[in-house]
Amino acid sequence: MRTSEEYKQDLYKMKPNVYIRGNRVRRDSPELSGGIYVISHTFDLVEHPDYKDLLAVTSHLTGKKINRFTHINQSMEDLLTKQLMIRKLCQVTGGCIQRCMGCDAINALSVATYAVDMEYGTDYHKRFINYLKEFQERDLVAACAQTDVKGDRSRRPHEQVDPDMYVRVVEKRSDGIIVRGAKNCITMAAIADEIIVVPTRAMTEKDKDWSVAFAIPADTDGVKIIARTTHLRAPEGLKMPHANIGDDENMIIFDDVFVPWDRVFICGENKYATLAAHLFALFHRHSYTGCKPAMTDVVTGFGALIADYNGVYDRPNIRERLVELAATAELVYAAGVASAIYGQKTPAGTFIPNEVYANVGRRHAGMHFYRELEILAELAGGISATLPFAEDFLSEEVGPYIKKYIKRRADVPPEHVYRCLYGISNILCSSLGGVMAVAGVHGGGSPVMEDIAIWRTYNFEEKKNIAKYLVGISQELPKV
Numbered sequence: 261m262r263t264s265e266e267y268k269q270d271l272y273k274m275k276p277n278v279y280i281r282g283n284r285v286r287r288d289s290p291e292l293s294g295g296i297y298v299i300s301h302t303f304d305l306v307e308h309p310d311y312k313d314l315l316a317v318t319s320h321l322t323g324k325k326i327n328r329f330t331h332i333n334q335s336m337e338d339l340l341t342k343q344l345m346i347r348k349l350c351q352v353t354g355g356c357i358q359r360c361m362g363c364d365a366i367n368a369l370s371v372a373t374y375a376v377d378m379e380y381g382t383d384y385h386k387r388f389i390n391y392l393k394e395f396q397e398r399d400l401v402a403a404c405a406q407t408d409v410k411g412d413r414s415r416r417p418h419e420q421v422d423p424d425m426y427v428r429v430v431e432k433r434s435d436g437i438i439v440r441g442a443k444n445c446i447t448m449a450a451i452a453d454e455i456i457v458v459p460t461r462a463m464t465e466k467d468k469d470w471s472v473a474f475a476i477p478a479d480t481d482g483v484k485i486i487a488r489t490t491h492l493r494a495p496e497g498l499k500m501p502h503a504n505i506g507d508d509e510n511m512i513i514f515d516d517v518f519v520p521w522d523r524v525f526i527c528g529e530n531k532y533a534t535l536a537a538h539l540f541a542l543f544h545r546h547s548y549t550g551c552k553p554a555m556t557d558v559v560t561g562f563g564a565l566i567a568d569y570n571g572v573y574d575r576p577n578i579r580e581r582l583v584e585l586a587a588t589a590e591l592v593y594a595a596g597v598a599s600a601i602y603g604q605k606t607p608a609g610t611f612i613p614n615e616v617y618a619n620v621g622r623r624h625a626g627m628h629f630y631r632e633l634e635i636l637a638e639l640a641g642g643i644s645a646t647l648p649f650a651e652d653f654l655s656e657e658v659g660p661y662i663k664k665y666i667k668r669r670a671d672v673p674p675e676h677v678y679r680c681l682y683g684i685s686n687i688l689c690s691s692l693g694g695v696m697a698v699a700g701v702h703g704g705g706s707p708v709m710e711d712i713a714i715w716r717t718y719n720f721e722e723k724k725n726i727a728k729y730l731v732g733i734s735q736e737l738p739k740v
């Protein structure tokens with residue numbers, strides 16, 4: 261398996277095709293260091309005694325030890341372990357672990373490529389398995405570029421005035437395809453080895469040109485990654501792990517990009533492009549049942565700690581708020597557990613999560629994230645937004661005043677109070693905190709998308725039958 265140092269050196273060797281604030285930058289730009297710090301945990305903790313059983317797994321293809329972020333889930337236990345791994349890693353970094361996107365994409369494609377071959381006798385699955393071997397062997401980090409820019413939201417890809425609003429195939433050649441378009445809001449593409457592209461929505465017969473899935477190195481010619489970076493700045497002299505994290509969200513331009521056939525996994529088969537879109541969303545929403553509880557854990561931890569330092573930890577109003585946070589975290593996590601337990605083995609061998617439980621879990625998380633921030637703001641008090649800068653806290657001239665007047669319980673050192681408030685301020689008032697809040701709503705699909713998935717898969721007829729039975733419209737006992 262790769263080390264974080266090898267991952268970084270590989271990134272730094274890539275062609276510079278990342279754009280930040282008008283400049284084309286290399287991947288060793290300090291702007292990208294926060295995200296790289298986060299991803300590095302997925303390499304560094306693979307040998308750690310407490311984390312290795314979560315992060316290391318045996319490949320079903322080669323029998324070798326691989327990183328779980330490159331693994332295809334084979335069983336219920338795999339899904340449960342992935343969920344727990346994501347929760348634990350997000351707790352340790354204090355934010356999104358970012359590497360699950362590529363993992364969810366390979367899992368989706370493992371099923372969709374198999375299914376398309378079964379119907380059309382194509383060889384996408386063989387190509388995909390070859391790619392997967394390389395992915396596992398090289399321990400690659402991939403962004404998943406699903407979200408198209410989409411233009412007029414009321415129109416399907418073939419109905420758009422500009423056909424480039426969804427990534428599409430503009431030419432098929434003997435050696436590969438040429439693709440054009442753009443994907444938006446793509447997490448960590450600027451610090452990924454690879455970009456895996458899957459369609460963003462259901463595709464009709466008329467959308468065949470847009471029915472495409474493929475993988476390319478992130479610095480392929482014609483790819484331009486326009487990054488919006490955010491990071492928490494570590495205050496000088498007040499080192500804390502949480503202040504090292506960062507994120508890059510990217511618009512990726514595909515300016516007539518060549519993709520060789522061995523990296524094309526769907527090309528024109530609209531039914532299976534639709535399947536790939538649904539499956540990525542499904543795996544990703546299951547991953548959310550790990551990361552979102554972790555975000556709530558972080559919020560809960562800071563909320564409980566500041567209440568403790570304030571001397572009011574056991575007051576009924578505080579207890580009520582903390583219990584509300586715990587209930588959200590554990591309900592979302594429980595939905596993920598249920599989704600794994602009621603998941604199923606597909607003909608491809610991949611074990612997929614149960615759709616209803618993954619979607620209700622993700623929906624519940626998405627609808628509560630701003631409420632969680634509201635609770636933290638309430639518990640922390642206004643100083644979470646007005647905290648003096650660390651340089652002033654550390655200064656010889658005004659620092660002693662801040663230390664005196666920031667004091668809460670007599671037995672808690674002022675520096676602990678300051679650090680706690682600094683962490684809260686990171687969550688509530690930083691640019692990264694703002695991105696994470698919107699990610700809580702839209703990442704993995706806006707709540708309406710979970711509504712659509714639940715509407716499509718939930719058995720409402722069964723519920724009608726219950727009502728009919730209870731009032732004597734039907735004598736048939738509801739089915740077990």
Ligand SMILES: Cc1cc2nc3c(=O)[nH]c(=O)nc-3n(C[C@H](O)[C@H](O)[C@H](O)COP(=O)(O)OP(=O)(O)OC[C@H]3O[C@@H](n4cnc5c(N)ncnc54)[C@H](O)[C@@H]3O)c2cc1C
Pocket residue numbers: 361404405406407408409410413414444445446447448509695696698699702703704705706708709
């Ligand atoms: C921080 C962050 C990270 C992300 N990371 C990734 C990533 O790594 N990979 C990736 O592929 N995506 C990623 N996303 C994108 C995410 O999946 C999308 O934001 C989400 O799917 C919503 O799409 P959109 O942003 O284009 O919203 P829009 O499509 O612009 O939706 C805006 C609103 O319009 C409504 N709407 C849209 N279309 C219709 C319609 N036809 N009928 C009725 N209402 C409609 C929606 O309900 C929504 O309320 C990320 C998003 C965020 C915020």
